[in-house]
Amino acid sequence: MKKRIIALVASILILTLCIILLGQLTRPKYTDNAEGALIGEYYDNAGDNDLIFVGDCEVYESFVPAMLWGRYGISSYIRGSAQQLPWQSYYILEETFEYETPKAVVFNVYSLKYGTPQNEAYNRMTLDGMKWSSLKTDAIKASMTDEESFIEYVIPLLRFHSRISELNRDDFKYMFSSPEVSHNGYLMQTGVVPMNESDSMEPLELLDYMLPERAMQYLDKMRELCEENGSELILVKAPTNSWAYWWYDEWNIQIEEYAETYDLAYYNFIPEVDEIGIDMSTDTYDGGLHLNVHGAEKLTEYFGRILTEKHGFDSKKGIDPELDKAWNERVEKYYDDKKGE
Amino acid sequence: MEKLISILSELHPEVNFEITEGLIDEGILDSLDIVKIVTAIDSEFDVLIPAEEIVPENFNSAKALMELVERLEEE
């Protein structure tokens, strides 16, 4: 009888071990689809960031932290991911405040158009990178589409086991780590695909031109969170506007009114494209939907000036040698990357 | 008894019904055979075996079947 119990306990242990190992092996490593590895990278660079960006692809493809430091001595990090929903941004921001208290938080308002869970793949890309905490569980519960189940987040093997037949070298290489894909959260896009003028610029019709109720609730929660932590919330809208990702005037008015009522700074960069110097024939990698590295640098240059003039950011270069060394390495790596490709 | 044996062996000549036991349990007789047997009994002995009596104990051997027929005759 004793032998039987030992056999049982041993098999349960082995089974659990295999589930964990196979789970790590089969989970997607996002080496070819970098958007999935952005969130996880933050934890090694957490601490002493004055500025935190949160939002969707319009934030991690429009601002260059390496340049903010290089030009203005502002230390920043972008906690953004593909189609990062408002509640996901909120929970990620709350998690960030546990690591550090930035002077200001920049939130790109485009993702406020989503009021309901959207897409399982995007959820996984954003949430799988997060470290396990009560915030992560809340974020998962708020984001799950009805085909998903919570157990598949706890045991990734249940969701990704079908990848066993399509494993590649990266799956083994990054079994217990994750690839370096960004520069402090900025995903570099060096391609140039000009926006062709023939694209008619009139937007699609909507049923309801008000931003979803639930999205605005989480904007509120972000604002209160920033107040509690004594950091300033700055709302921005990236300078890109295309028929597929249109920023409707009604939305813009609603955000302006919101910023006015709570006395927040709100910068809509769409009308200021010329001032920023963005030229959609060279500064976009996908025909005008998002900025490439040249566009992002121009925008960062422009936004850095606003931060220093209007939001009291002054350079922190030369104060802490530790910080300078870390940032010099990052800036160097950024420019190597930019030349390299 | 011989008439019964002749009915049975007409269906399964290879089986010696005098001695074999477990006709149902061994799967020698299947549901089609049982219907043929009961129809034959009805026309030969003019005894109708009701559905409730179709249980393995009554059909497992020719002898048991004969007892059933006799029991039903006087009832």
Added chain:
Amino acid sequence: MKKRIFSSLLTLSLAVLLILTALVGCDKNENGTNGDTDKAFGVTVNGKSFSLGDSVSVLVDIAGEPQSIAEAGSCGDQGTLKKYTYSSMSVLVLENDKGSTIDYISLSNDLVTTDKGIRIGASKADVTEAYGDPNTDNGTNIQYISGEFALKFGIENDKVTSITLIRTTE
């Protein structure tokens, strides 16, 4: 004599009934997909109608090749949105690993009608007569919602100025 006639008549009618039901059994397409009448709204082009959720091949079969196709990829490559521009309408097609389906239709002139025959320029009364009273009516447009689909008519001084089919699960 009478009995025999009666029995032959009986068998005859039985046979006829059997043949009829068998005939019905054979050609009837039992699994109930008798056309897509279950889709509430649709658009009719050259006599044939299609709607949101239909595959792009249905669109191309009925309306032919578009004048131009604009593409918009999504970050984290979760499918592309393609805008098929025709002379009398523009149609959005969502392409992902599950296939490519029609996601949005907006009519631009009166050559194409909704499947209930309403075209641009029709009166508001025509619309309410065809589709009944709308789910929402805020003066500038009226909307009909049925499950996942919505049909929106832009109205200016009692005339239909725009017709759009939109998915409601925004």
Added chain:
Amino acid sequence: MSFTSYGFIAFLVLLFGVYFATPCRFRWVTLLLAGYVFYAFSGLENFIFILATTVSSYIASMVMKGMADREDAYISANKESMDKDAKRAYRAKEKKKRRAVLIVALVFNFGILATLKYSAFAVNTVNGISGLFGATPMRLPSLLLPLGISFYTFGTMGYLIDAYRGRAKVEKNPAKLALFVSFFPSLIQGPISRFSELEPQLVDPKPFSSKVFFFGLQRIIWGFFKKLVIADRILVAMNMLLGSPDSYGGGYVFILIIFYSIQIYADFTGGIDITIGIAEALGIKLAENFKRPFSSKTTKEYWERWHITMGSWFRDYIFYPMSFSRSMMNLSKKAQKRLGKNIGAKIPLYISSIVTWFVTGIWHGAGWNFIVWGLLNCAVILVSDELTPLYRRFHSKFPKLAENKAYLCFMSVRTFLLMGVIRSLDCYRNVGRSFAMWGSMFTSRGWGDMLRGGMFDLGLSLFDYAVIGIGCIVMYTVSKISGDDRVIRDKLYDRPILCASLMTLLTLSVLLLGAYSIGYDASSFIYNQF
């Protein structure tokens, strides 16, 4: 809540915990509550039907019992004053009254089943006929089919008929009868249990024994292996093949037949393994539904090894009562006089076989393809029965042949293919198209492109085919070792290390190779629309 959802696994773990925590005397209450909780997940509105069946059967059985008791009391009260004939006449009269009660209950319950399941089909057929004459079709009623209605209705009616025949003790406690009706594992797709076999186990269960519990768990895991790793993987290709049947003629039809045979075997026996495994883990022995069906040499033998409880239900409650009813026997006698002894004797067999198979077909689904499926099976059995003298003469010429291995193998393969062809009626769901597709197997050139790699654009990669292949080999070896009375687990019981490692490997392969979760579309048992 399907068997393959995470919710069901959680439900099971909870059930085992609570079941074995409750004292033996009240375990049946836990089972009853578990059954109703499980049933509630499938929609509260379904409760009306299962309660209607339970209550109506309870009332009918109590009324019949009351009548029988009064009859016995009356006869024993004036035993002397009644001679044998009077007693027999009185019993016959009383029996007729009980029979009326039974028939009312049967009509009521089968009426519910018929209206829910077949009204759409009936209206469809009537529309079809009236359509031929240009009449406008009636609106199709869309009635939601309550979970497992065909199974619990048949199980309960079996109980009522047994009670009428005096074969089953009438259950006085309505809650215990409700437990029998809604015993949750076998509610979804059987096995259809007999009251006298199941009820005693439900009401006073045996104490917990770890051996039986782990046997149950092993069987559950084995069921999941067949269901998730093999059946649901093949489903991907079958959906492709059935998505546009006209473009997959010729060789693809043959592939579909093979796929569907493997798929339905793995899916159905897998589901039943899970059901019997759950019951076994709870200490309850359910009747086996399959005994190595693909090893059967003839169609008749196949139907004694495939879906046994359904076959035996139809045999005991439709086939036999119909064959041995007085009117059938008189008909046979009249026919023997007029058409000669040989044909006349066969009348009861023919008529009741056709009727039974017609009902079996219609029970499987409300559609002409199911009816034709039933009648084809019936035709094959009756024809081969007619030809037995021919077979006998053939075998007497080649005596050694009967034992020859190759010949036996040929017979099994032949039955396997024959059953596969007839069964594919389920796939095409349309009689006309099925015959057209069978025809195309011999005409269209679909064979060429199927063999030239066409197999790989059905949604299955080489890896998937390998998994299915190995899965089939594993299923074959396990069924070969365990034979008809499933002894494999006893053999493993003596070697705990081997057993534990095999079970870990099996669980891991289910988790790793199973076709479940979002990577595959929702998997459900084929038999779930019952």
